[in-house]
Amino acid sequence: MVENEKWGQGSVSTMQDQAAQTDAVSLKDAIIDSAHNLIISVDMSGRVKIFNKSAEKFFGRKFGDVRNKKIEEIYPDSKLRQVAHSGRSEILQKVEVNNRLFLSNRSPIVDENNRIIGAVAVLQDISELELVSDELSRVKALNKEFDAIFESSFDGIWLSDGQGKVLNMNRATEKIFGFSRDQLIGKYPADMLEEGVYSRSSAVRAIEKKETVTTTLTTRDGKTIIATSTPVFDENNNISLVVNNIRDATHLFELQSQLDQMKGLTELYQKKLRQVEVKKGFVYQSARMEDVVSLALRLADVECPVMITGPSGVGKELVADIIHSNSGRRDGPFIKVNCGAIPENLMESELFGYESGAFSGANRGGKPGLFALAHEGTLLLDEIGELPLHMQVKLLRAVQDKSIVRVGGTKPFKVDIRLLAATNRNLEEMIANNEFREDLYYRLNVAAISIPALNERREDIIVLVAHFLSRFNRKYNKHIEFTDEVMDAWYRHDWQGNVRQLENAVERAVVTARDPVVTTHDLTPTPTGKSAAQDTREVMPLPEAVARTEQQLIRQVFSQCKTTREMAKRLGIHQSTLIRKAAKYGIKK
Known part of the structure; x- marks a missing residue:
């Protein structure tokens, strides 16, 4: 509504007929109130003079309640007072009011004597337009992503309408059929059959049966193709689109052959490891x-x-x-x-x-x-x-x-x-x-x-040791290895504490190891007072025979090999272990 005073009528002029003036003001009120945009004006002191119906609806306040009130009480960020005093218009600016987005035009009001007597703001709600714009951007991004997926697919993908006419296809389809998309887009199944593109149409069968169809077909150059056609229905249950997927079965047959060759090895590994x-x-x-x-x-x-x-x-x-x-x-x-x-x-x-x-x-x-x-x-x-x-x-x-x-x-x-x-x-x-x-x-x-109990399933011991060793190497940032003798000792050990005791033994061996390779001499006693290695030697009457044999083997490789690396490789142990044992027995090159 508009305050019905001389303000806003331009400069003071000769009084005209009161009835005509009233009609003019009423017409102006009607025009302003019928506007879809928000229209608000203030005088030089920032007091509200115009507040149309759209403004009333948006702010939830009647013109009679806000007339002559400071604009800051209703619309704190209006900037109308600044526009009135600066005399500069602010056109097509996006502003946010009460969580809605508007396109704002703010201008000074000038009378017939070119004097600024206030300012007016026209606000157009563009929230929906922004949402539509954002949605359009998202749709464009999705289309771009779809195109990238469509074109980069290893499988051939081509689209046809409800009559089987080709609408689009990707590069893989061109490669499989041996025809360019320019040659095939717009073609019907009968045309493609006549030109030898394929031996039969899975799209036609899908349209006839109104369900997904998978079949094999042959291309012009003799390829055997697996084709799957899936109909897409509109709201009236009519087929509007058929999505066709094709793959060169020759490649699949090659893969199947490779899988068959690997099957024996896989079964062998599963039988030996069976580790789950x-x-x-x-x-x-x-x-x-x-x-x-x-x-x-x-x-x-x-x-x-x-x-x-x-x-x-x-x-x-x-x-x-x-x-x-x-x-x-x-x-x-x-x-x-x-x-x-x-x-x-x-x-x-x-x-x-x-x-x-x-x-x-x-x-x-x-x-x-x-x-x-x-x-x-x-x-x-x-x-x-x-x-x-x-x-x-x-x-x-x-x-x-x-x-x-x-x-x-x-x-x-x-x-x-x-x-x-x-x-x-x-x-x-x-x-x-x-x-x-x-x-x-x-x-x-x-x-x-x-x-x-673990003693009743000893085949689990080795894989458990390997599992625990890997875990504790990661935990303590080490690279410890166990000799075959250690693994054999643990395999033979009587694990009364079961898996928990084995886990403890592996962790202890890792944290107390002096060398990267743990031998039976490095194993610490269990709570029973025996090491795992001692358990395996109880049946041997002369444990020192092990040390004697070890000395003999080391002396032998020292006489036959030139480097400690070669010696360690011959003995199947780590180089540092060989050097330590040679020093222990006083063996020198």
């Missing part, structure tokens, strides 16, 4: 461990409880991790509880949680238990055989009811968990001795996985 690493470094080679892992992967797909048994250090927790990581709950929490590490008086509150004030020292807001933390995930109860009998009763109830009651509370809470249990104890004997509840045992032992 499942999550978190579960390394094995033996058939027994393959059975364990295969069973764990099968059980991952079902929601039943699983009992994992085996001696300490064999990797029961890793098997549990395989089950969780490959189950439908893999994105949920995996809570591991060592039942033997929780004090008996805290067991219930740790597992099931407690309410506020449940006991002295309890948190004011209470605490969720491990069952609650495992909701929609997996809970592993490790060392389940250490669970006290009174807790076994409460655990049985939680498993049966799928709910828990916090210590100090009465309200049961539903929990959705996958329950796994692990133990190194003989639970059947514990049941016979009334140390473990039979009903809980059957609840937890729906499926069972028994992990054999």
